[in-house]
Amino acid sequence: MAGLTLERVNKRFGSTQVIDDVSMQIDNGEFIVFVGPSGCGKSTLLRLIAGLESITHGDLMIDDQRVNNLTPPERGIGMVFQSYALYPHMSVYDNIAFGLKLAKQDKQTVDERVRQTARILQLDELLERLPKALSGGQRQRVAIGRAMAREPKILLFDEPLSNLDAALRVQTRNEIARLHERLGSTMIYVTHDQVEAMTLADRIVVLNAGHVEQIGTPRELYERPASRFVAGFIGSPKMNFIQVTAEADAEQGCRVEIPAVGQRTLPLALSAGGPSETTLGVRPEHLIPTASESGEGLEIVNVEYLGSEAYLYMERDDGELLVCRTQAPSPFRRGQRVTLDFDPTHAHLFDRDGRAVPPRARREARPEPQGADS
């Protein structure tokens, strides 16, 4: 029943470990997005699933069958490439039909499938054209059509929108989401753009340096990041990080000493022991600025007005910037001094290894996301 399972998948190029013990399970019909900074191994992971790279060790299962040794078509996957990689000398029709013909489908089936695919993607009018006579968005659709024509069990997308301009990107993003709705097939999508990840995914896999940082729904990732890395990667503007000293408090959770703010108590289950160096994370929308009368607090060094909201940038003593998201128009001006506070229920705490400190005593109510490398 499971769509796709990775069990301790590893990939080495020579002595470089590119994919490090990655395990996950993807359900039939899910839309999964691999996201991470460049070089994190997300494209390699996709190519391992596609069968374009060999798995050094570990198991890849599709529908409970080990497919490590199968070719891409035998695995039942279709793939959309970053550069589209359309066959330049073939018409749209032939591009879509190529895989079907190679699968030895009879002529009528090929024709039916091509036309059906073209209808879904609104390519009917373009079937006789060559790729060079198409716009970027149309090429993108042909690439998708070619990938889905053989009705693969799993559709793979390798940064498919990175060659489109911003407006077209939003439109195509929408089309891909609707296509997933319509086809209901499992889709795995690689991107470095967290907005694409958040908007498209049923679940997001955050990769960092070849290992999984966290797997979860967009909301889980945003609200309960399992590590400082995920917290910093998801969300824009970035989460604010402040070095703090924290100490477990059996009664209320943990106490943190925050420079320029003071002492606060967070409902987090920090392990008992003496005070420890931790990182406090607060999202920009959870920082509450108050105009400072006495000249205390931090200076606003920049205000960015975005229409629906505004970002305030405050410089700390150590030169780090803090950012705060407020309603627009903002009542604050550049040069003004503000004191900051935050809602403790929305604060995150990361230990020295970057792992999130779990919330206090709510475990049975909701299993919290964890870091992969715990």
Next chain:
Amino acid sequence: MTLRRLKAIALKTGFWLLVAVLVLYAIFPFYYAIVTSLKPSSQLFEVSYWVDSLDFSNYVTVLSQPTFLAAIRNSVVVALSVVLIALLLGLTAAWALGRVRFRGRTTVMMIVLGVSMFPQVAVLSGLFEVIRTLDLYNSPGGLILSYTIFTLPFTVWILTTFMRQLPDELEEAAIVDGASPWVTLTKVFMPLLWPAMATTGLLAFIAAWNEFLFALTFTLTDSQRTVPVAIALISGGSQYELPWGPIMAASVIVTVPLVVLVVIFQRRIVSGLTAGAVKG
């Protein structure tokens, strides 16, 4: 100001003079061959710089010789066969060398490069034996076989360079579509490599058309000669009685097709030559 202008004019004149000299140097010999070939034999020994007569008797003489016509036919057969074989073997080899990483690839590349640097004389006796064993002596077959020694290496080399320039994702798309290497090569790459193949084929054709040493050594009778040998062996009674008129006519006949090809395809030829050399 005027001095500067004078200098500019002088520079410009000098430049055009240089261009004129170079062009004259490049084309005059061939032009002179045409001039000579159009002279009746009576005027042959009066030096003239212009075409002052249009006498085609030299052409008639040459083209009415069965051996010369046979030589043209042999040359065409040999050159076209060589092009075909070189492209076929070169294309498959270029796919392997240009698109697959495997152990031994560098060694194969080095072998190919090494063979392209072989002096032809070095294999003359051994090749003579091979050709005689295969019963190909004094036949176009022997030449077709022996010409692969110099056409195949550069064909492989140039096509490999072009093959490498094709995007990786295109091949991966074909793999995902279920294409075998042979299908990828013939259905996806070959249509995209037509320009490169035309270039390489042209270079192979020119090389085979112009070859002399093997053609001279591995053929015996006039009916099996190729054009360069036929022209080299046109003779009169002695050095001073060489029939220069017919020789020039024959030279023009065998060269004009090449010159036309080169002028038409000059861009392709340049790209082919540089592709072959830059990687060297």
Next chain:
Amino acid sequence: MANRQPTMAQTPAAPTPGGTLETTQPVRPRRERGTRVRRRRVRAAWLFLTPMLVGLALVAGWPLARTFWFSVTDASLSSLEGANFIGLENYLVYDNGWYGILADPLWWQSVWNTLYFALVSVSLEAVLGVIVALVLNAHFRGRTLVRAAMLIPWAIPTVVSAKIWAWMLNDQFGIINHLLMTLGLIDAPLSWTADASLSMWAVIMVDVWKATPFVALLVLAALQMLPSDCYEAAKVDGIHPVRVFFRVTLPLITPALLVAVIFRALDALRVFDVIYVLTSNAASTMTMSIYARQQLVEFQDVGYGSAASTLLFMIIALVTVVYLYLGRRQLGGGS
């Protein structure tokens, strides 16, 4: 798979590797030697290479080995099979005086001629080639036509160009003597191809004429890839064009020039047809290739001729190896 419950859909938390291991049997690490696609590709690669490798073995590898073998036998053209092993006698032997190729003054002269020819003609071609390339790189009306004209000598078969030049250099009726005499540069016609002191220059003249376009094209390709910004910078700085050429252009096109030069040098070291047609077997222009072929074919002495061929091969192989070694050190970092 039932024991792998709860599945991902029900549990948003990712199964950590540790967690996965707890609920399932230990996974035996398996090593793969590449995907099936990859193995198939490597197999196909060798399959695709086979025809070429067989072809090269047939026309290059095997014949070369046979040439080496013949060079230590007394084989003659009429009795290749009945050849006897005679050691290095073809190369050098003492029998009341030194005999063999290495004792043959004609061979030594052919070596000298070959080196002289290669050095002079390739040097001239390099200089002329750079000049032609610079001209073709300039923007002027009719550039394409001029470039086409420059290609013509390269396209003409060597034999034909040798014949054309032989005619132009003809001592009695040649246009070159006529021209030089008209200009008053010489008093009497020169016997270009027959005079031992002139024939080498005649040969070099033809080779330079024919091969310069090749050098020019390679250099031109390099010139056209040069970044224009450093020229603009030099122009802004007011540096003299000649200085720019030697300081900027020349160093940047040197790799391409070196490639062209080695290609030409290898060609020049094995030169045969132009000399054969222009001056036949004359000693004054005899090269190693001419010498070897004369022994092989005309004197039918396959053993001796093969020894001469082998020596030529060795010399060219040496040049190639030295070049590859130097080239790798020179260009290795760049590419």
